[in-house]
Amino acid sequence: MSVRARDIFKAGLIGDNPVYRQVLGICSALAVTNLLANTLFMCFGVVFTATLTNVTVSLLRRHIPKRVRMIAQVLIIASYVMMVDTLIRALNPDIHRFIGPYVGLIITNCIIMGRAEAFAAQNPPWPSLLDGLACGLGYSLVLIAIALVREPMGFGTLLGIPLPARELWWHSWTIMLMPPGAFFMLAILTWIARSRTGAKETSA
Amino acid sequence: MTPDPHSVPFLSLLLVFVSAAFTDNILLVRFLGLCPCLGVSKKVDASVGLGLAVTFVTACTAVLNYWVYRYLLIPLDIVYLRLIVFIVVIAAFVQLVEMVVERLSERLYQALGIFLPLITVNCAILGTALFMIARPYNATQAFVFGLGSGFGWLVAITLIGGIREKIDEKHVPPGLRGPGLTLIVIGIMSLAFVVFSGMIKL
Numbered sequence: 491m492s493v494r495a496r497d498i499f500k501a502g503l504i505g506d507n508p509v510y511r512q513v514l515g516i517c518s519a520l521a522v523t524n525l526l527a528n529t530l531f532m533c534f535g536v537v538f539t540a541t542l543t544n545v546t547v548s549l550l551r552r553h554i555p556k557r558v559r560m561i562a563q564v565l566i567i568a569s570y571v572m573m574v575d576t577l578i579r580a581l582n583p584d585i586h587r588f589i590g591p592y593v594g595l596i597i598t599n600c601i602i603m604g605r606a607e608a609f610a611a612q613n614p615p616w617p618s619l620l621d622g623l624a625c626g627l628g629y630s631l632v633l634i635a636i637a638l639v640r641e642p643m644g645f646g647t648l649l650g651i652p653l654p655a656r657e658l659w660w661h662s663w664t665i666m667l668m669p670p671g672a673f674f675m676l677a678i679l680t681w682i683a684r685s686r687t688g689a690k691e692t693s694a
Numbered sequence: 695m696t697p698d699p700h701s702v703p704f705l706s707l708l709l710v711f712v713s714a715a716f717t718d719n720i721l722l723v724r725f726l727g728l729c730p731c732l733g734v735s736k737k738v739d740a741s742v743g744l745g746l747a748v749t750f751v752t753a754c755t756a757v758l759n760y761w762v763y764r765y766l767l768i769p770l771d772i773v774y775l776r777l778i779v780f781i782v783v784i785a786a787f788v789q790l791v792e793m794v795v796e797r798l799s800e801r802l803y804q805a806l807g808i809f810l811p812l813i814t815v816n817c818a819i820l821g822t823a824l825f826m827i828a829r830p831y832n833a834t835q836a837f838v839f840g841l842g843s844g845f846g847w848l849v850a851i852t853l854i855g856g857i858r859e860k861i862d863e864k865h866v867p868p869g870l871r872g873p874g875l876t877l878i879v880i881g882i883m884s885l886a887f888v889v890f891s892g893m894i895k896l
Contacts, residue, residue: 520725677877
């Protein structure tokens with residue numbers, strides 16, 4: 491891996507993490523994180539879509555006229571999301587019933603559109619692939635971190651398996667399953683991450 | 695069970711509206727439309743402007759998408775194309791509104807112009823369309839559902855804008871400034887809206 495490739499990767503994963511640094515794509519970050527299994531499927535969808543969209547946009551970057559590039563990018567994203575949607579439904583219909591609408595909403599996930607516009611539209615396919623992958627994984631990292639707190643605290647389970655504490659003394663925090671719990675968790679995570687990396691004002 | 699499309703009791707429409715606007719608030723309970731909300735909600739004026747534009751577009755595209763889904767996608771058996779079709783309908787509608795507004799009123803265009811591109815990628819609008827087809831609504835109810843969702847979003851972003859105007863002047867830990875603090879505010883508001891439903895839905 492060349493130095494440049496490593497830089498792209500590190501930026502997407504930590505330095506410019508799409509969720510807590512750029513504050514993009516948090517809608518789905520909150521909705522699917524009450525169960526780790528849902529989260530993993532959602533992350534798969536985002537990594538898949540982000541990577542392939544970046545490659546496609548990069549390959550077509552000289553052929554798409556400037557005026558219609560937004561709509562062209564949306565159509566590329568929508569095609570990949572449709573594939574992911576079908577795939578998840580085939581793999582696990584139960585999970586699809588719950589996260590289905592949110593999988594569809596990957597189309598309007600600003601991370602993917604943002605990276606396509608900001609990076610892939612100006613760079614060759616290989617770095618674009620890495621950039622998409624890194625941003626998708628950076629997003630997954632935050633989602634999994636939130637889910638790792640919400641599921642054990644809310645249900646007393648992890649990936650559906652009951653944790654020992656649940657039998658002994660733990661009372662489930664229902665609030666962690668409800669929307670407010672998700673907002674608080676993301677707020678705390680943003681706070682920690684920004685304090686550690688030096689608070690730079692980057693509100694969207 | 696689908697209701698008769700020609701006679702919809704007023705009460706049921708009111709119920710659809712209230713549940714879409716409050717108990718199922720699209721921003722605070724369904725988590726949709728957060729990115730533009732965090733970006734724009736620094737001032738009340740801008741929040742109201744964007745909120746009104748979103749309400750209008752959501753209501754109109756909900757019913758447009760309902761027709762497309764009911765009379766085009768289902769008969770042709772191409773429901774799996776719904777994601778692409780919905781986003782194209784929304785993008786085309788926003789473009790149309792932009793052109794009409796530009797012709798009709800220079801002032802309105804100045805006021806709304808900057809918000810319109812933001813609306814196409816507002817997930818609240820696509821989300822409303824996706825939630826709408828999951829329920830047994832007819833065209834009127836779909837319109838009211840869109841109206842309610844948009845209105846709920848407008849209420850939420852206006853309140854957040856008002857709170858942020860005050861809170862941004864206070865001393866807060868640097869890491870919490872901006873998005874972090876706004877998320878906590880949204881979380882507390884969300885707590886209030888969740889109580890509207892009176893029960894916990896998982």
